Amino acid sequence: xxxxxxxxxxxxxxxxxxPVGLSLQAVxxxxxxxxxxxxxxxxxxxxxxxxxxxxxxxxxxxxxxRIERQLSRPLEIMAxxxxxxxxxxxxxxxxxxxxxETRAIPSNAPVTGVSYxxxxxxxxxxxxxxxxxxxxxxxxxWAFAAAERFAGEFEGVENDANNPARRWLTSYKxxxxxxxxxxxxxxxxxxxxxxxxxxxDFSGNVWEWTSTCYVRTTLAADGSGVASSVDNCGxxxxxGLHRAYMSNFVxxxxxxxxxxxxxxxxxxxxLVRDHSGWASRILGWLGIV
Amino acid sequence: MITRREALFGAAIGAAAVAALPAFSAxxxxxxxxxxAREKIALVAPxxxxxxxQVAKGGPKIVEFTITIExxxxxxxxxxxTLNAMTYNGSIPGPLMVVHQDDYLExxxxxxxxxxxxxxxxxxxxxxxxxxGGxxxxxxGEQVTLRFKATRTGTFVYHxxxxxxxxxxxxxxxxxxxxxxxxxxxxxxxxxxxxKYDKIFYIGESDFYIPRDEKGNFKSYESAGDGYDDIVKVxxxxxxxxxxxxxxxxxxxxxxxxxxxxxxxVLIVHSQANRDTRPHLIGGHGDYVWEQxxxxxxxxxxxxxxxxxxxxxxxxxxxxxxxxIYAYVNHNLIEAVELGATAHFMVEGQxxxxxxxxVEAPKPIATN
Ligand SMILES: [Cu+2]
Numbered sequence: 036x037x038x039x040x041x042x043x044x045x046x047x048x049x050x051x052x053x054p055v056g057l058s059l060q061a062v063x064x065x066x067x068x069x070x071x072x073x074x075x076x077x078x079x080x081x082x083x084x085x086x087x088x089x090x091x092x093x094x095x096x097x098x099x100x101r102i103e104r105q106l107s108r109p110l111e112i113m114a115x116x117x118x119x120x121x122x123x124x125x126x127x128x129x130x131x132x133x134x135x136e137t138r139a140i141p142s143n144a145p146v147t148g149v150s151y152x153x154x155x156x157x158x159x160x161x162x163x164x165x166x167x168x169x170x171x172x173x174x175x176x177w178a179f180a181a182a183e184r185f186a187g188e189f190e191g192v193e194n195d196a197n198n199p200a201r202r203w204l205t206s207y208k209x210x211x212x213x214x215x216x217x218x219x220x221x222x223x224x225x226x227x228x229x230x231x232x233x234x235x236d237f238s239g240n241v242w243e244w245t246s247t248c249y250v251r252t253t254l255a256a257d258g259s260g261v262a263s264s265v266d267n268c269g270x271x272x273x274x275g276l277h278r279a280y281m282s283n284f285v286x287x288x289x290x291x292x293x294x295x296x297x298x299x300x301x302x303x304x305x306l307v308r309d310h311s312g313w314a315s316r317i318l319g320w321l322g323i324v
Numbered sequence: 325m326i327t328r329r330e331a332l333f334g335a336a337i338g339a340a341a342v343a344a345l346p347a348f349s350a351x352x353x354x355x356x357x358x359x360x361a362r363e364k365i366a367l368v369a370p371x372x373x374x375x376x377x378q379v380a381k382g383g384p385k386i387v388e389f390t391i392t393i394e395x396x397x398x399x400x401x402x403x404x405x406t407l408n409a410m411t412y413n414g415s416i417p418g419p420l421m422v423v424h425q426d427d428y429l430e431x432x433x434x435x436x437x438x439x440x441x442x443x444x445x446x447x448x449x450x451x452x453x454x455x456x457g458g459x460x461x462x463x464x465g466e467q468v469t470l471r472f473k474a475t476r477t478g479t480f481v482y483h484x485x486x487x488x489x490x491x492x493x494x495x496x497x498x499x500x501x502x503x504x505x506x507x508x509x510x511x512x513x514x515x516x517x518x519x520k521y522d523k524i525f526y527i528g529e530s531d532f533y534i535p536r537d538e539k540g541n542f543k544s545y546e547s548a549g550d551g552y553d554d555i556v557k558v559x560x561x562x563x564x565x566x567x568x569x570x571x572x573x574x575x576x577x578x579x580x581x582x583x584x585x586x587x588x589x590v591l592i593v594h595s596q597a598n599r600d601t602r603p604h605l606i607g608g609h610g611d612y613v614w615e616q617x618x619x620x621x622x623x624x625x626x627x628x629x630x631x632x633x634x635x636x637x638x639x640x641x642x643x644x645x646x647x648x649i650y651a652y653v654n655h656n657l658i659e660a661v662e663l664g665a666t667a668h669f670m671v672e673g674q675x676x677x678x679x680x681x682x683v684e685a686p687k688p689i690a691t692n
Contacts, residue, residue, distance in 0.1 A: 135553055199453065199458070199459060200453075203458060249463070251463060251466065265463055265465045265466050266465075267442060267463035267464060267465070269440045269441060269442075269463075269464065269549075270442065270463070282441065282442075282490070282549060282552075283549065284549030284550065284552050284553075285489075285552070286553065287489070287553075289489060298488060
């Protein structure tokens with residue numbers, strides 16, 4: 036896919052992936068009426084990852100610092116984005132707000148037109164009906180899972196201390212070079228293919244909410260680290276073809292919020308599952324295997 | 325001996341050529357700016373305007389303002405309809421800031437952490453950086469300071485422009501205001517003669533788009549974000565539910581009517597950040613009207629109704645000649661009467677029979 040060409044990120048990813056959806060269902064039994072989504076467990080890996088948010092030094096924008104991150108414990112994540120039909124069950128249960136999606140979308144498409152608040156409501160409901168602990172992935176977890184499809188921040192944005200317009204011009208140019216045509220119609224799940232870890236539809240036309248807050252960080256002038264930072268948890272990070280930042284209540288990608296780039300076509304999500312006690316021991320055992 | 329250059333400038337000071345005098349502003353270095361005098365101004369809520377000189381005293385200076393953004397519910401009509409408002413300094417519109425040409429306007433914008441949204445400010449009077457919007461986007465818990473040179477004279481809108489669909493939503497939630505950049509030697513009429521005002525009022529017109537429930541009643545929301553999806557749907561219809569002056573139906577009527585006396589000259593600054601409007605003073609006129617708001621153009625004279633383009637601020641100078649109650653309206657009378665765009669002036673003074681007399685009081689129709 037051409038859009039990925041621009042994103043020559045030094046993603047050094049060495050992860051082992053185990054599809055476990057069915058096996059887990061077997062382990063946990065079927066005390067829930069709602070089928071558990073197919074998941075994949077990532078066991079290890081490391082990435083070089085541009086931290087999300089905005090960074091300033093002496094009042095001027097800086098590139099996002101890249102840090103190396105290790106996956107410290109197994110990460111179980113849905114192989115597909117949450118489906119429109121699954122989300123509709125939550126709406127029928129009276130827990131979720133209807134998705135802001137009025138187009139005729141394929142029945143097996145991912146849910147679109149959902150806000151961060153909607154995604155969290157779904158995670159709570161889904162945890163209840165499946166008996167698991169489901170939540171949105173952090174931005175970093177998403178990056179691990181997306182693997183070679185993780186794009187992060189735009190490359191090639193200049194920060195000229197004496198000319199703020201250089202940043203605006205170069206990021207605009209980067210967007211034009213990306214030449215992304217809006218492709219708003221949601222497609223059946225799986226249409227955007229699988230990444231090297233066997234996870235579907237990363238960086239297609241549905242951006243995914245993460246649990247990571249937007250943060251503006253002021254770096255110390257002497258390079259000694261962070262001088263101050265302000266979290267804005269009214270805005271969360273979305274990941275997809277490029278990183279985006281949007282207010283929690285926004286369910287329409289066109290509402291903007293990208294630092295750079297054509298706004299996201301659609302907003303959706305997938306969930307990760309937390310494990311505690313014996314379940315994590317089983318996963319540990321799976322990891323050893 | 326008069327050189328050609330002096331002759332040109334001489335002509336500019338006379339007659340209508342005032343308009344042709346371009347705003348020559350030398351580029352000033354950072355060191356020069358550090359040497360400029362500073363003045364700190366305390367803003368006041370519209371329709372009032374902070375004290376200011378009409379003719380500048382001394383050279384250009386840095387004029388400092390501070391605006392705190394407040395997100396809060398505001399009642400916008402007599403039925404108690406509530407808007408989840410976003411405001412500059414707590415008022416709709418935000419306060420009018422007055423400087424002179426070649427002054428530097430230095431604004432500190434504060435977004436307290438009690439707010440939930442990111443905001444910024446786009447000054448139509450400023451040059452570059454999306455009017456300052458590109459350099460002022462702040463989260464709750466942040467503040468930012470922007471300085472720009474007031475190179476052009478006139479009345480200009482400012483508004484919030486935090487990107488994408490947030491822009492119109494923030495504007496129709498209340499985030500707009502105006503600044504006035506006066507010529508250093510004050511206002512001039514169409515003949516280039518100085519004119520002064522005794523009073524100035526700032527009227528900011530807003531169009532609001534409040535969603536209704538199934539029964540047709542206006543809905544209210546716990547927070548601005550909760551109402552977002554519904555409000556955007558109403559906005560896309562382009563038909564406002566409220567068209568008001570200064571944030572509320574009736575904000576400039578009754579006890580809050582603007583006051584003047586016969587013989588007083590009033591400058592009315594009128595802004596509309598989003599939508600066209602057409603102010604009209606019922607029973608009065610616009611003696612001199614800068615319809616587009618830009619003082620480098622000679623004012624139009626004796627207007628009955630003037631046109632304020634959405635996204636601009638105009639100003640009208642009028643000397644009251646007759647006492648009474650004047651309605652100042654958006655002369656789309658449906659918007660004035662049904663949707664709220666009406667203000668009142670209470671004018672005290674002696675009646676002038678020459679201008680108007682009721683020759684005969686009402687009586688039954690005469691039959692011969
Ligand atoms: Cu705003």
